[in-house]
Amino acid sequence: MPAFNILIVGGGLGGLVTALALSLKGHKVTVLESTSKLQTIGGGISIQPNAMRVLDTFTPTLLETVKAAGEVQGEKPMTFWRYNGEFVFEMGTRGSFYDYPAMNIHRANLQKVLLDEATKAGAVVHTNARVEKIDDSGDSPIAYTVDGRRWEADLIVGADGVKSTVRNMMYPDIKLQSYTNTYRGMIPGPLMRADPELAPLLEKPRIYWGPHRMVIGIPVQKGAMYSLECNHPGDTGTAGEWNKKGDFKLFLDTYSDFEPMIKKAMTRVIPDSLLVWKLVQLPELESWSWQSGKVVLTADAAHAVTPFAAQGHAMAIEDGAALAECLARAKSTSEIPQVLKAFETIRKPRVHHIGALSQRNEHLWQLPDGEEQRKRDEGMRNIPMGAAPAWDRKHVDETPGFPPDPRFWPWLYGHDVIDFTNRRLDELLK
Template sequence: MSSKSPLSLNIAILGAGLAGLSCAIALAQQGHKITVLERRNALSEIGAGVQVPPNASRILISWGLEAELQAQAENRSDVLFVRYLTGETLARMPPASSDLPNWLIYRPDYQRVLYDAAVQAGAIVRFDVHVTKIDQDNTRLEIGNGEFLTPDLILGADGIGSSTRKTILNDKVELKVTTANYRVLIPREKMLQNAQAAPYLHNAAAQVWMGPGRTVVMYPIAQGKFYNMVLEHPGSPPVGKWNLAMDMNAVREQFQDFAAPIPTLLSLADSCYDWAVARVPILHSWSSTSGKILLVGDAAHATLPHLAQGAAMCTEDAAVLAECLARVTDRSQIPTLTTLFQEIRKPRTERIQAASDANSKRWTIPDGPEQEARDAKWKVPSKMADGQGANEFREAAFRRWLFEYDAVAETRNILDKAGF
């Protein structure tokens, strides 16, 4: 993606999720000394689907990961927007790019590819490490075994409930919890045994079934090993319970008014977990006052899932940060370049948060005049053909801004203009 950085920095990354491992790859490939600290004792992403749109796949390919991801992922075709009560397709959105992949991948497979790439690039990943104190003044970490680390930069990639964020922002951030998602994986064998379900396993389109206060988003993952369903519903799990096991009968009852094949698909599922649908509010800063402790990924800008860009923003963060730190020739420049990183990233992530919020409202409109107006607008063929007018997600200009974004090229241009 770029040449080696002129100055090799010691960087500690807190968290081995998608954001932390993405940063580890980008930074280690540029020659920085990377240590990833993960409190769990192993890779432990709970199974669910992840969409990897072109703005992210562009970066992953530049890291040399195309073959590994292509071997694990489905290539998504269209996105279908469906009326929950009738099964009628209201709109069809074509793939975002004809040149770059739009992958559908099983989250644990994705995390494993990123982990292997990070280690291959030279990053050290340590598991079962509990950071007990972050010293902002001295950029120092204290670990539960009595060990101290004093890196040049600390990255808080510790997710939506980030302890790093609580430390550097004095625990003043309250998550915005809106609804909740049931996450369901149906094994290939069960899908193939049902005549109504089997065709969906081989259909690479992502489907969004829109209902009052509820949505179902579904698509195949893991090279057809599973069919992934995400079912948004009112309410939320208890605070801190991000993966609460649910009674499938209760889940089926909540979605029994959805048209075929939703009830049939849910009848094939043995289990599911409930996640809070939440996002981080817009933060005034992503860094400590020293500029040497920096939030990335969901810790900084977790968004609602209604634009399928959460994981992609982690990838973009990593690429942009690597380009910023590649301009460091003296450690005294780190705060300036982490500030530039925020100036580059915040406007884009905030617009994506806003667009995700808007989609959440559009997809869950109660039955009635507003819903009927939405459906009528979305069904106009000319609107679907040119992508204009129905909503921002489908407008051509917004799609170009979202999917054709080249994080590396944009960042290099900004840094050049800034004199770095």
């Protein structure tokens, strides 16, 4: 397999995991990241079993390092409540069931581990390197950074997130769809532990479903911090801005009808940590590759989804691994366009089905009180999210229907992206 010269635009989770996967295959990888240092913004994210499986394939120690940087979830990792404090259900068993547990981690901690591993594997990461233009008219694509530097490569990967510059060059007219905003805030864990009214929140993540709003609380950094994510409609956030400050009074007022414990926790948010984001979804792009076939989009740049399936970063991780497998089939630079097409053919059905699940969850999880809400709660009590008691442990290749289709959760959490990608490549490149 030839070693290609690959440029990755964006050093977020998608860019770094792709850098790691490609460096481990022997390619020469350069990452251009616009910020001056990797950002500590962001809250708790939960890595699902399908993404944990991928991390386990890269190096013998990566999975353990990631686990040590966060908290592994128990077998029934999360509880769901109505906004008025009524308990609804506990998440179905995962962990041993899907071979890998899920875990909670602060986004910045995951990014740091991926940066260290990608660098160890040989990738070179440049910060302060904002790409403003790509020239894809010649044999090899060229990126230009705002400081005038020119970066030529065999392949350019656009991993520059929801507001991707690379995608904007390919599709100047694409508009991000956005309906929901989220307040993000952090609370010191010891402060909660010392308060008997708040301590129960530290036991395991909780999701509160309310009319047109919902709240997710996750203990992170080994209980040193508690991360709150509070969704609401309107226009408080701005797409792609991760640093916008939230208005504290408006934040508290927005959830004034929620139960007393979670409301009390909200009053303990460190004021400076309160940010407000816009959650966005990208319409399906006609193609992820540009004209030469040597510029490709990945992760949020290609298929940003709202976080109601908790799979945005998992899809970025799967994409990175899949892209590395696809490129391993190219015997020369002239075969790059063909394998990138295969990458898109393999990945698109999965990421867009997950995008549709997220939209479906956004509706279901924020239903107003009433008949539809009661049916939802009853259905969830009968077959909790994640549960698949009748699964025969065979890999689910075909895209299933949504829950309660019994193949859905095994398709989502039991996915083996490396094996599946290689089997599909064998078919597509015959």
